[in-house]
Amino acid sequence: MLIRPAPDLRECDVTDRALYLDRRRFLALAAAALFPVGRAGAAPLDYARGVVTLDDKPTSFEAASTYNNYYEFGTDKADPARTAPGRLKTRPWSVVVEGECARPGTIAFEDLVKPHRLEERVYRMRCVEGWSMVIPWVGVPLGELLKRFEPTSKAKFVEFVSLADRDQMPGLRVPILNWPYTEGLRMDEAMHPLTILAVGMYGQELPAQNGAPLRLVVPWKYGFKSIKSIVRIRFSETRPATAWNDYAPREYGFYSNVNPEVDHPRWSQATERRIGEFRRRPTLPFNGYAEQVAGLYAGMDLRVEY
Amino acid sequence: MARWLKPGVFALSLMPLAWLAWRAFSDDLGVNPVETINRTTGDWALRFLLLALAVTPLRRVTGWAPLARLRRMVGLFAFFYVCLHLASYVGLDLFFDWQALLKDVAKRTYITLGMGCFVLLLPLAVTSTDGMIRRLGGRAWRRLHRLVFPASVLAVAHFWLMVKADIREPLLYAVILSLLLGSRLWRRGRA
Numbered sequence: 001m002l003i004r005p006a007p008d009l010r011e012c013d014v015t016d017r018a019l020y021l022d023r024r025r026f027l028a029l030a031a032a033a034l035f036p037v038g039r040a041g042a043a044p045l046d047y048a049r050g051v052v053t054l055d056d057k058p059t060s061f062e063a064a065s066t067y068n069n070y071y072e073f074g075t076d077k078a079d080p081a082r083t084a085p086g087r088l089k090t091r092p093w094s095v096v097v098e099g100e101c102a103r104p105g106t107i108a109f110e111d112l113v114k115p116h117r118l119e120e121r122v123y124r125m126r127c128v129e130g131w132s133m134v135i136p137w138v139g140v141p142l143g144e145l146l147k148r149f150e151p152t153s154k155a156k157f158v159e160f161v162s163l164a165d166r167d168q169m170p171g172l173r174v175p176i177l178n179w180p181y182t183e184g185l186r187m188d189e190a191m192h193p194l195t196i197l198a199v200g201m202y203g204q205e206l207p208a209q210n211g212a213p214l215r216l217v218v219p220w221k222y223g224f225k226s227i228k229s230i231v232r233i234r235f236s237e238t239r240p241a242t243a244w245n246d247y248a249p250r251e252y253g254f255y256s257n258v259n260p261e262v263d264h265p266r267w268s269q270a271t272e273r274r275i276g277e278f279r280r281r282p283t284l285p286f287n288g289y290a291e292q293v294a295g296l297y298a299g300m301d302l303r304v305e306y
Numbered sequence: 307m308a309r310w311l312k313p314g315v316f317a318l319s320l321m322p323l324a325w326l327a328w329r330a331f332s333d334d335l336g337v338n339p340v341e342t343i344n345r346t347t348g349d350w351a352l353r354f355l356l357l358a359l360a361v362t363p364l365r366r367v368t369g370w371a372p373l374a375r376l377r378r379m380v381g382l383f384a385f386f387y388v389c390l391h392l393a394s395y396v397g398l399d400l401f402f403d404w405q406a407l408l409k410d411v412a413k414r415t416y417i418t419l420g421m422g423c424f425v426l427l428l429p430l431a432v433t434s435t436d437g438m439i440r441r442l443g444g445r446a447w448r449r450l451h452r453l454v455f456p457a458s459v460l461a462v463a464h465f466w467l468m469v470k471a472d473i474r475e476p477l478l479y480a481v482i483l484s485l486l487l488g489s490r491l492w493r494r495g496r497a
Contacts, residue, residue, distance in 0.1 A: 067337035075472035131338060176471050247471060266467060267414055275337055279401055
């Protein structure tokens with residue numbers, strides 16, 4: 001598969017974070033750059049710019065970091081930005097890799113990520129609720145990372161598990177989903193070059209409320225597939241249980257590919273509101289990535305396997 | 307005190323709208339302003355509906371007769387916020403896409419229920435004047451206005467079905483509504 005290398009990539013395609021913050025903020029940022037105290041947990045990253053770009057204008061960092069669905073930190077979209085920073089302890093962090101692979105083990109976050117080049121990828125993010133954003137992620141291709149653990153021929157699926165720590169996550173006291181949050185991909189979806197593990201966004205480390213220190217990003221699927229704060233990766237032969245599918249199988253399928261033709265039973269998926277825009281816009285099949293990923297689902301009835 | 311009751315409650319009832327307008331004016335509607343307006347007007351429509359239903363039980367419990375004079379006004383404020391909520395959904399959210407509206411009403415249970423609630427409340431608002439009460443006659447008017455009970459059930463169901471997973475808030479409204487309706491049934495049973 002080819003990620004089109006954006007032949008006409010200009011510097012302005014990947015807008016620098018500071019440019020779309022308002023001026024006062026820009027000045028504050030400039031001051032912070034001169035006197036590097038830094039915002040808590042917002043370490044800048046070293047990464048390859050513009051590996052995947054978009055013509056769509058990125059959502060403001062402000063919006064992307066204050067409008068979050070992260071139920072472990074509360075069900076209101078403003079909750080995670082209030083409760084996660086300072087509570088979620090992202091270092092030290094380690095990930096357990098297990099299941100159908102030759103090299104299972106527990107690996108420190110740094111060792112997991114360090115062998116890879118960090119890449120900036122500007123992706124659309126479409127929430128199942130009918131809103132969307134455009135986010136410049138910084139991360140590593142999941143497939144390359146998974147290969148290091150040498151999955152066996154029995155590995156047909158990959159399961160991901162989020163942190164579930166009552167001391168850090170006040171939302172866990174409410175038994176809404178079956179904690180810990182789990183997600184899963186078919187092996188070919190996981191190995192697809194568009195699928196990444198993100199460690200940052202907007203050029204800096206992920207804010208806690210966006211799933212620090214490590215989250216999945218699968219841009220052609222509804223946002224809830226992109227599981228946050230991953231502590232466990234398991235290769236399996238059978239399809240893993242996933243949190244929202246468990247909660248309401250009729251409403252949230254295992255695949256959950258963005259599809260304007262298949263409505264959520266309770267609301268339409270034909271259109272979306274791009275955060276920052278007033279009018280709704282049409283939702284694109286596979287969130288605009290059909291050319292790259294539709295082949296993964298050839299021969300499947302997407303109305304049944306939603 | 308009774309003299310100031312009605313104007314006081316009238317002013318108070320406008321506060322949610324004033325607050326929302328102030329937030330809109332100061333660019334403080336959050337990341338998704340359309341959603342904020344939709345949710346806020348809907349929340350207050352439901353709250354005023356429950357408040358209107360609470361007036362009579364409250365009067366009976368306290369024995370304070372002047373409360374009765376609030377019933378029509380609070381009920382009309384409920385309808386007022388219902389209208390704002392509907393206008394925000396049709397005008398801001400759908401941007402007057404009538405086809406999408408028809409599809410939503412036909413296909414989406416929670417929208418069907420919400421629209422049903424509006425349709426039930428509409429004749430109540432229209433017949434809320436003294437003239438209409440006289441014209442209909444007290445008995446027919448009272449019977450017609452019992453529509454507020456199914457309308458309030460639809461309103462809570464509308465909210466309940468809209469919520470993705472965290473049903474604590476609609477559950478709270480459902481409990482309050484059950485108490486308000488239950489107290490009436492209990493009274494009837496004893497009479």
